[in-house]
Amino acid sequence: MTHFRYQNGELHAEAVPLSRIAERHGTPCYVYSRAALTGAYRAFDAAFAGTDHLVCYAVKANSTLAVLNLFARLGSGFDIVSGGEMQRVLAAGGDPRKVVFSGVGKSAEEMRQALSAGILCFNVESEGELLRLERVAAQAGRTATVSVRVNPDVDPRTHPYIATGLKQNKFGVPCRDAPGLYRKARELRHVSVAGIGCHIGSQLTEVAPFAAALDRVLELADRLQAEGIALGHVDVGGGLGIRYRDESPPAFDEYARVLTGRLGRRALKLVLEPGRALVGHAGILLTRVEYLKHGTEKNFAVVDAAMNDLMRPALYEAYHEVLAVSGGSGGGREYEIVGPVCESGDFLAHARTLALREGDLLAIMAAGAYGMSMSSNYNTRPRAAEVMVDGALAHLVRERETVSELMAREILLP
Ligand code: LLP
Numbered sequence: 001m002t003h004f005r006y007q008n009g010e011l012h013a014e015a016v017p018l019s020r021i022a023e024r025h026g027t028p029c030y031v032y033s034r035a036a037l038t039g040a041y042r043a044f045d046a047a048f049a050g051t052d053h054l055v056c057y058a059v060k061a062n063s064t065l066a067v068l069n070l071f072a073r074l075g076s077g078f079d080i081v082s083g084g085e086m087q088r089v090l091a092a093g094g095d096p097r098k099v100v101f102s103g104v105g106k107s108a109e110e111m112r113q114a115l116s117a118g119i120l121c122f123n124v125e126s127e128g129e130l131l132r133l134e135r136v137a138a139q140a141g142r143t144a145t146v147s148v149r150v151n152p153d154v155d156p157r158t159h160p161y162i163a164t165g166l167k168q169n170k171f172g173v174p175c176r177d178a179p180g181l182y183r184k185a186r187e188l189r190h191v192s193v194a195g196i197g198c199h200i201g202s203q204l205t206e207v208a209p210f211a212a213a214l215d216r217v218l219e220l221a222d223r224l225q226a227e228g229i230a231l232g233h234v235d236v237g238g239g240l241g242i243r244y245r246d247e248s249p250p251a252f253d254e255y256a257r258v259l260t261g262r263l264g265r266r267a268l269k270l271v272l273e274p275g276r277a278l279v280g281h282a283g284i285l286l287t288r289v290e291y292l293k294h295g296t297e298k299n300f301a302v303v304d305a306a307m308n309d310l311m312r313p314a315l316y317e318a319y320h321e322v323l324a325v326s327g328g329s330g331g332g333r334e335y336e337i338v339g340p341v342c343e344s345g346d347f348l349a350h351a352r353t354l355a356l357r358e359g360d361l362l363a364i365m366a367a368g369a370y371g372m373s374m375s376s377n378y379n380t381r382p383r384a385a386e387v388m389v390d391g392a393l394a395h396l397v398r399e400r401e402t403v404s405e406l407m408a409r410e411i412l413l414p
Contacts, residue, residue: 003033009327013389025385027288028305034390036282047256053270058238059085061275061369066397068092079273083110111136123149137190147195152216156201156209165200199237205249207258214262235271242280245319276369283368289360306339307346308378314345322349325361
């Protein structure tokens, strides 16, 4: 069920007309639906109800404090990839004992922070990382709980920039090397082995690669158990795709059925790291048409949002549906939806037929995941405001940045 719908010819977020948000908070502006976030989390969690599991929302998909706080209130754990994300989780009231720490390049300082917060598990991606973690934990007088992220060499059939589980990718430890790393970990005094995991990519639209990856990980887990290396959990990562255009990704229930079926009767807790699937459809990017340019070959709608606000189209040629907030009168022309940034890669959408006038509002749909969290200040553009709608209420959850904030840490030469 979508929480962004037309009512009386105007697009609303839950019960709030988007035009009202634009008037009050300006554009570009990210707008989220609290009901959509809650609904997605609850449905995902419920799909695994029959299995011992922990949902660790992947913070990178949308790290806005209000979003993290909402998930924390719903009981979610978190998957983090930096010390910054750790601090966000704590600031949002997340439970550190439900935090897993992923990523190939954890610094010693990030390890210290996470150890002192008391996180659930470090997802270790190399021998060097394991040895560094041992040293840091020894200095801190603590024990680090670890899981090795293996690279199962499975093709996720997604965009190459977001495929992570192929042997040519930088992520994880090859299956072949994993047992040796576990044996090494067992010898370390400040490391305790807790699990095994993988993450093969993002925006997957089929279940088969998830199943193949999990099979490889479980085969390893069985071998380790037979050697006396006991594991408590298996982390299947994130990656479940959403429908942006005409994809038909597996439903939560189907995804859960396949994973839990593979797990069988093994006494392993299932850890899940969904990002996009929980937030993607819960947010839109609201933008206003500045100019219409009718060129000799193409028509351009120049809007006030740009690649710095939503990078996905420029970076992955990603498709996002574009809707006219005031319904439109039918007809129209084919437009390139572009931003004010000085690059031809600055587009939000190609060839969309819309009836537009200057000043109209557009909604870039399914922008809740990897929208705000990947935004930048390129062209000295302050980052957008964010609003969370809850029924008939619209809460400002992040003020628009100011240019003086952007310049605040800069120093002129003497
Ligand atoms: N766990 C790990 C270790 C990850 O690296 C990721 C995403 C996730 C979980 C969450 O994946 P999700 O459920 O959201 O697919 N910027 C790209 C996506 C990059 C994904 C990176 N890793 C995009 O806009 O499509």
